[in-house]
Amino acid sequence: MSRVEHAAGDRDGPFPSSWGSPRGAPGSEERAGWVVSRVRQLVMLRKQDPTERRAELARKRLGP
DSSP states (O other), rough: OOGGGGTTTTTOOOOOOOOOOOOTTTHHHHHHHHHHHHHHHHHHHHHSSSHHHHHHHHHHHHHH
């Protein structure tokens, strides 16, 4: 596995299990792109203000 896969991981695995299974084979460009996009998403979530996060989740909500 590449370093990219360990960027947002914990001690138990290369990346959080909540992300699901990565696309592609280990070391492939497809897998590296998948991991980079997940890490980028995680960084953006961590930088968000809690009120912005609640507003974003409210927009995505389908029901009351």
